[in-house]
Amino acid sequence: MQNESDDKLEKLIHRELAKLPELQAPATLIPRVLQALRYSARKHWWQRSWFHWPFGLRVFSLGLAVALISSIFLGGAVFWNDTVNSISLDGVRESLAPYSVAQDILRTLANAAWLILNAIGRFWLLLSLTITFMAYVSCVGIGTVCFRLAINRR
Numbered sequence: 729m730q731n732e733s734d735d736k737l738e739k740l741i742h743r744e745l746a747k748l749p750e751l752q753a754p755a756t757l758i759p760r761v762l763q764a765l766r767y768s769a770r771k772h773w774w775q776r777s778w779f780h781w782p783f784g785l786r787v788f789s790l791g792l793a794v795a796l797i798s799s800i801f802l803g804g805a806v807f808w809n810d811t812v813n814s815i816s817l818d819g820v821r822e823s824l825a826p827y828s829v830a831q832d833i834l835r836t837l838a839n840a841a842w843l844i845l846n847a848i849g850r851f852w853l854l855l856s857l858t859i860t861f862m863a864y865v866s867c868v869g870i871g872t873v874c875f876r877l878a879i880n881r882r
Contacts, residue, residue, distance in 0.1 A: 773781055778789070824831070845853060 768776075773785075778786065781789070
């Protein structure tokens, strides 16, 4: 039964679409496409995407990128070790002494927040974070739809 109605619907749609006139492409379409193809064909290898570079240069650039990232991490680790080992915490404590009242208040507020989070429980915390995230995503989606409707007025 379902196949018969699907076949009838398909034939009806085919008949209606066959009645429509052929659509004509704009006259400027072919020249614009050919111009874009000529422009991309004239580009040098370094102006194209990385996947169109010669194989040897791709291997070299990949090795260079790995070396650069590794040196950044290694340099950061060495800098961190040298900085942490050379800092005297006594000087830091002396410079932060005037802010001890604010530090006590912040510590008290952090402890209160920690107690509240422990009292709520993980399930309810995760549930509230999930609901908040879903509300955020919904607002972004609705805002996008409203923006598209406002911009695309016909």
